[in-house]
Amino acid sequence: xxxxxxxxVKPIGVIHTPFTDKAQxxxxxxxxDAAGAVDVEPAYADGLQDLEGFSxxxxxxxxxxxxxxxxxxxxxxxxxxxxxxxxxYPARPNPIGLSVVRLTARKGIRLEIEGVDMxxxxxxxxxxxxxxxxxxxxxxxxxxxxxxxxx
Amino acid sequence: xxxxxxxxVKPIGVIHTPFTDKAQxxxxxxxxDAAGAVDVEPAYADGLQDLEGFSxxxxxxxxxxxxxxxxxxxxxxxxxxxxxxxxxYPARPNPIGLSVVRLTARKGIRLEIEGVDMxxxxxxxxxxxxxxxxxxxxxxxxxxxxxxxxx
Numbered sequence: 001x002x003x004x005x006x007x008x009v010k011p012i013g014v015i016h017t018p019f020t021d022k023a024q025x026x027x028x029x030x031x032x033d034a035a036g037a038v039d040v041e042p043a044y045a046d047g048l049q050d051l052e053g054f055s056x057x058x059x060x061x062x063x064x065x066x067x068x069x070x071x072x073x074x075x076x077x078x079x080x081x082x083x084x085x086x087x088x089y090p091a092r093p094n095p096i097g098l099s100v101v102r103l104t105a106r107k108g109i110r111l112e113i114e115g116v117d118m119x120x121x122x123x124x125x126x127x128x129x130x131x132x133x134x135x136x137x138x139x140x141x142x143x144x145x146x147x148x149x150x151x
Numbered sequence: 152x153x154x155x156x157x158x159x160v161k162p163i164g165v166i167h168t169p170f171t172d173k174a175q176x177x178x179x180x181x182x183x184d185a186a187g188a189v190d191v192e193p194a195y196a197d198g199l200q201d202l203e204g205f206s207x208x209x210x211x212x213x214x215x216x217x218x219x220x221x222x223x224x225x226x227x228x229x230x231x232x233x234x235x236x237x238x239x240y241p242a243r244p245n246p247i248g249l250s251v252v253r254l255t256a257r258k259g260i261r262l263e264i265e266g267v268d269m270x271x272x273x274x275x276x277x278x279x280x281x282x283x284x285x286x287x288x289x290x291x292x293x294x295x296x297x298x299x300x301x302x
Contacts, residue, residue, distance in 0.1 A: 006161045007213055007274075009245045028285045040236075044244065047222035049234030053294020060211075060247055062158055071197035083200030085191075085278040088285070093195065094160045094276045096211055098249070100288055123158075125245045127236040131296055134179045134239070136287050137251055143204020145282055 011123035013040035013109075015061060017116040022065065027076045028088070029099040029115040036101075036116035038124060040109045048127075052106040056130035057113070062123045063095035077150040086143060097122070100130050162274035164191035164260075166212060168267040173216065178227045179239070180250040180266040187252075187267035189275060191260045199278075203257040207281035208264070213274045214246035230300040237294060248273070251281050 017036040019025040026032035038059070040048060051057065069091040072081040076089075084092060097118060105112040111127075168187040170176040177183035189210070191199060202208065220242040223232040227240075235243060248269060256263040262278075 006159045008157045009160055009247070010157045012244050030285050044222060044236070047235035047244075048237070049223065050237035050295050051234055053292065054237065055290075055292035056288050058249065060245075060249070071195065072200065083202055084198035085195070086199070086201035086205065086280050088279055088282070092277060093163050093198075094211075096160070096247070096277050098209065098211070098279065100286065126243060126247050128239055128249065129237050129293065129296070130288060130291060131239070131293050132288070132291050133293075133296075134181055135251065136289075137207050137281060137283070138287075139206075140281060140283050141204065141206035142280065142282050142284075144201050145280070145284075 009125055011062070011125060012044050013038055013124040015059065015116070015118055015122040015124050017118055017120045020120050022119065025119055026117040029101055029117045032115050032117045034116050035114050038111040038113060040111070042109055045109050048106060048109065051103065051127070051129065054103060054129040056100055057103045058128040058130050059099050059101060059124060060126040061097045061118060062125060063090040063097050064123050065119060066091040066095040069093055078144060078148040082144055096125070160276055162213070162276060163195050164189055164275040166210065166267070166269055166273040166275050168269055168271045171271050173270065176270055177268040180252055180268045183266050183268045185267050186265050189262040189264060191262070193260055196260050199257060199260065202254065202278070202280065205254060205280040207251055208254045209279040209281050210250050210252060210275060211277040212248045212269060213276060214241040214248050215274050216270060217242040217246040220244055228299045228301040229295060233295055247276070
């Protein structure tokens with residue numbers, strides 16, 4: 001199998017949120033009203049132009065407080081063991097997180113955001129604009145999630 | 152600024168698609184009907200359980216043929232320079248791609264998928280289930296994309 005060599009990623013900024021304790025961090029951005037901010041490294045400032053035209057952005061980041069992983073986990077919203085890749089559980093072989101947040105303002109290299117569900121100090125890897133035409137799927141089946149034990 | 156040290160990621164599998172030429176690769180999964188497959192490393196097989204209950208999955212992968220980046224780029228669907236992070240352009244500081252694809256079958260460690268928009272041999276970093284309740288946003292503003300030059 002090709003291409004299984006290691007790659008390096010380097011954070012381009014940091015995500016600030018009110019959450020310093022995993023147990024009090026919201027499960028998923030859609031379950032959060034909390035405000036936060038992204039501080040992007042000044043070297044990347046020019047790359048932020050035009051972002052303010054978008055109401056929502058996708059943040060790709062590191063679950064920096066996750067160590068190790070299990071291939072079968074109990075999701076936060078269920079009480080049965082599930083395959084890790086069928087969950088959004090943070091401890092993963094590559095601990096990469098993904099959240100869609102509201103972008104309320106851009107002030108230079110600072111992005112003001114709402115609906116944060118990550119820990120304070122989370123290292124940011126990438127920002128992408130959320131584009132409904134690319135990112136919305138309807139009529140989806142969601143397996144165990146539809147019959148989960150926790151609502 | 153904390154947490155700006157490098158991290159290592161290691162592919163967990165590879166994505167097979169019909170596309171070997173960047174110029175003929177679809178722009179975004181929603182513009183593709185092409186079938187492909189994901190081969191996950193056998194070591195991660197147990198993590199794939201329950202995935203078949205989901206009709207759509209999020210693939211997180213490396214844009215392995217991107218080298219370097221510019222902070223202002225012309226998106227594929229526009230003719231003006233835009234801030235890189237306001238685009239889905241593949242050449243990025245961390246060349247991490249994100250596509251939502253249809254999962255049509257799981258056969259052991261092979262996932263059969265549809266709607267692929269990445270190059271053949273793309274290194275896979277993570278698989279997450281697509282959950283409308285987490286991933287769908289409605290009433291979004293999409294900046295330059297709404298007034299783009301190419302439809």
